[in-house]
Amino acid sequence: MKKILIKSLLIVFVANLITGCSLKSNDLIELKPKLNNLTKRANSAIKRRGIEVSKVNEYLATKNPILIESFKDYDLKIKYENKITIVLVCKDEKALYEDLSCDLKIDKDYTKEDKLCDFHIINPSCDK
Numbered sequence: 001m002k003k004i005l006i007k008s009l010l011i012v013f014v015a016n017l018i019t020g021c022s023l024k025s026n027d028l029i030e031l032k033p034k035l036n037n038l039t040k041r042a043n044s045a046i047k048r049r050g051i052e053v054s055k056v057n058e059y060l061a062t063k064n065p066i067l068i069e070s071f072k073d074y075d076l077k078i079k080y081e082n083k084i085t086i087v088l089v090c091k092d093e094k095a096l097y098e099d100l101s102c103d104l105k106i107d108k109d110y111t112k113e114d115k116l117c118d119f120h121i122i123n124p125s126c127d128k
Contacts, residue, residue: 028096032106034070035089035099041067042078043085043101053080075117084124090117102126 041064045051051059056078061068074096077088085101095115098108108121 028111031070031074031089032097034067035087035097035106036104038067038071038076039085039087039099039101042087046080046085053078077117077119079119082124084126086119086121086124088117088119093117095120100124100126 038060041060042056045056045059045063046053049059057068057076071089073091075090077090079086079088087097087099088095089097089099093116095110095113095117097106097110098119098121100107100121103126110120
């Protein structure tokens with residue numbers, strides 16, 4: 001009886017471990033389209049509304065709380081350089097994504113790399 005209980009607990013533990021890992025991966029996949037929307041809104045706040053870069057997170061939290069709620073477990077950094085808005089998403093001091101306001105694709109995916117939470121795109125440009 002004791003062996004069956006231990007085996008059952010081991011199976012449950014492994015299943016939870018696998019499920020937990022896959023949920024993390026799915027969360028990141030679901031974050032990508034929301035990141036495009038966030039970058040677009042941050043860019044609009046800076047260019048159209050004249051919001052200071054240092055206040056964009058606060059502005060978005062007020063005007064788009066549902067969108068910002070999607071990023072509650074992440075650190076967001078916003079930069080404006082060369083007339084381009086750059087949004088950096090980090091977790092646990094590691095960079096995950098860096099997105100430019102030029103297009104609808106995520107410009108840099110660092111999820112498989114070990115990059116510090118810092119902007120890595122130097123001298124951003126929308127020219128291909």
